[in-house]
Structures are given as C-alpha cells and as structure tokens.
Amino acid sequence: xALPVLICDDSILxxxxxxxxxxxxxxxxxxxAGNGLEALAVLRSQEIGLVFLDLTMPELxxxxxxxxxxxxxxxxxxxxxxxxxxxxxxxxxxxxxxLAFVQKPVNEDKIIGVLKQYGFV
Amino acid sequence: xxxxxxxxxxxxxxxxxxxxAMGLASDKLARFLNTFVxxxxxxxxxxxxxxxxxxFENRYQDAEAALVSQGFFGNEGVRGEAIxxxxxxxxHKISALLGYEAGDVSEIEMLTDISSILTTTFLNGLADQIxxxxxxxxxxxxxxxxxxxxxxLKNTSFHWEHALKVDISYxxxxxxxxxxxxxxxxxxxxxxxxxxxxxxxxxx
Numbered sequence: 001x002a003l004p005v006l007i008c009d010d011s012i013l014x015x016x017x018x019x020x021x022x023x024x025x026x027x028x029x030x031x032x033a034g035n036g037l038e039a040l041a042v043l044r045s046q047e048i049g050l051v052f053l054d055l056t057m058p059e060l061x062x063x064x065x066x067x068x069x070x071x072x073x074x075x076x077x078x079x080x081x082x083x084x085x086x087x088x089x090x091x092x093x094x095x096x097x098x099l100a101f102v103q104k105p106v107n108e109d110k111i112i113g114v115l116k117q118y119g120f121v
Numbered sequence: 122x123x124x125x126x127x128x129x130x131x132x133x134x135x136x137x138x139x140x141x142a143m144g145l146a147s148d149k150l151a152r153f154l155n156t157f158v159x160x161x162x163x164x165x166x167x168x169x170x171x172x173x174x175x176x177f178e179n180r181y182q183d184a185e186a187a188l189v190s191q192g193f194f195g196n197e198g199v200r201g202e203a204i205x206x207x208x209x210x211x212x213h214k215i216s217a218l219l220g221y222e223a224g225d226v227s228e229i230e231m232l233t234d235i236s237s238i239l240t241t242t243f244l245n246g247l248a249d250q251i252x253x254x255x256x257x258x259x260x261x262x263x264x265x266x267x268x269x270x271x272x273x274l275k276n277t278s279f280h281w282e283h284a285l286k287v288d289i290s291y292x293x294x295x296x297x298x299x300x301x302x303x304x305x306x307x308x309x310x311x312x313x314x315x316x317x318x319x320x321x322x323x324x325x
C-alpha cells in the first residue's frame with residue numbers, strides 16, 4: 001500500500017527537488033505544504049507516514065512543527081531537509097524526534113541513503 | 122522582486138538558492154562567533170542600482186554605519202561587488218562578543234573579517250549551486266564613520282546597473298544582529314542569472 005507522504009517547504013523548487021530525488025521503487029502518495037501551519041493542518045486531520053520537513057519557513061518553522069508533533073503525540077516519521085546546518089540545530093531536531101537530517105540541496109544519493117537506512121525502500 | 126521581470130518561478134528558484142547559501146554563511150558565522158545563529162528567510166529584491174541609496178537612506182541615516190565592499194568574478198559573465206552594511210551599534214555587539222573594546226582599531230579588522238566570511242561563504246554557496254566558481258578581491262571598508270551612507274552608496278553603486286538586495290537578519294542566541302547585503306551586478310549578469318535559473322527549473 002502506498003505510504004502517505006507530506007513534503008513541507010516554502011519553496012516550490014525545494015519541494016520538486018525532494019520529489020525528483022525519490023526512487024521509483026518508493027511507493028507513496030504525496031501531499032505538499034508551504035509552511036509549518038499548513039503542515040500541521042494536514043498532520044492533525046490525516047494519517048501521514050513520513051514527512052520531509054524544511055526548517056526555515058514563514059508562519060511556523062520546522063522546529064515548531066516538530067515541537068507540535070511531539071506535544072500532540074502525532075504518529076509519523078520526520079526527515080528534516082534544511083539549509084540550516086549548524087551542529088546545534090541538527091542536535092536540536094534529532095532531540096525533538098526527527099529520524100534524520102539531510103543537508104540542502106537534496107539529491108538522489110542523499111535521499112536514497114536515508115530511505116534505505118530506515119527501511120523505506 | 123518582479124520589477125526587473127523575474128517570473129514567480131524564477132524568483133522562487135533564486136530565493137531557494139539564496140536560502141541554501143545563507144545557511145552555509147550562517148554556519149560559518151556561528152562557528153566564528155562560537156554561538157548559535159537563528160536563521161530567518163532573507164528577503165530579496167532586484168532593483169536598479171541607482172535606487173540603492175534611497176532604499177537604505179531611512180534605515181541608516183541617523184546611525185553610525187560601516188560599509189564593507191568586496192568584488193567578485195566568475196565564469197559566464199558573473200561578476201559584481203558585494204557590500205555588507207552594518208549599523209555600528211550592531212558591530213559593537215559583535216565585537217563585545219569577541220572581546221574587543223568598542224572603538225578599538227581592531228574592531229574595523231573584525232568587521233572586515235566578518236564581512237569577508239559572510240560574503241565569500243555566501244557567494245561560494247551560490248556559485249556551487251549554479252556550477253560556477255568565483256574569485257574575490259580583498260575586502261575594503263568604504264565608510265566607518267558617522268558619514269552620509271546614501272552618498273557612499275551613491276558613489277559605489279554608480280558604476281553598476283542592477284543590485285540584488287538581500288536583507289539578512291541574524292539573531293544570535295542572546296543578541297540580535299542585523300546587517301544588509303547588497304550585490305551590485307552589471308546589466309548582462311541579470312539575463313545570465315535568468316538563463317541559469319531557467320536551466321535549473323528545466324531540470325525539475
């Protein structure tokens with residue numbers, strides 16, 4: 001069965017980059033969100049298996065989304081994809097429950113590596 | 122941003138490339154200052170270079186300001202001049218963080234260092250993504266006294282047609298620090314940039 005996946009980034013290009021980096025063998029149904037608030041609206045109303053989450057976004061940033069997921073006990077895996085590569089930020093998102101941190105810009109190697117590591121493909 | 126005819130797709134593409142470059146520059150700055158930098162989405166705008174002095178006049182007119190400039194050169198006609206503007210009040214906060222005394226001569230060196238870190242890391246990150254590589258001239262201080270920022274900007278931007286304004290706002294963990302970065306570029310660079318953006322967009 002296809003995995004429900006949410007791609008959250010304020011950039012259209014970045015969302016397309018994620019989509020294009022995913023292997024064909026990855027059976028998923030995609031939804032997108034343009035900021036953290038939109039992402040939470042989806043996460044609160046639907047079952048989402050995996051989120052690709054940007055950090056630096058207007059309205060609500062990725063850290064805010066991770067905090068809400070944790071506080072509300074929303075059941076989903078989160079892979080953070082961000083340009084904010086400061087070690088402290090990476091540590092912070094992992095502590096908030098992210099599965100992995102991927103440095104922008106994404107490409108096939110980076111995404112497939114992470115998906116394989118956690119058994120998504 | 123659309124004043125010079127960027128499509129919404131081109132703007133989104135440029136914004137994302139700038140965000141990634143900004144992330145690299147912030148990481149470098151955070152390491153240099155040994156602190157954490159809270160990243161915000163930088164606002165970008167492309168304007169005629171002649172409008173640059175008036176765009177910054179209000180923000181800098183009453184404050185002591187410093188301007189540091191650095192030239193850059195790459196392939197495919199990509200070249201220009203990067204200017205980082207600071208209010209001295211912000212510069213003093215940074216020097217305090219690094220253990221300098223306000224007004225110290227070395228504070229100017231510190232500003233040159235920070236500007237150079239910001240500019241070269243940012244522009245290298247930008248160049249990598251558009252498969253270009255850049256070289257740089259040495260950074261130079263354009264003004265560090267209570268002078269007329271608009272006049273200094275007028276003299277500098279006079280040589281260029283266009284300017285890409287990148288409004289950077291850094292919040293350090295217990296201080297806030299703002300500066301502006303302006304990339305002055307010649308007219309032909311704008312059409313080159315558009316071609317490069319279209320090439321990237323076609324790939325997706």
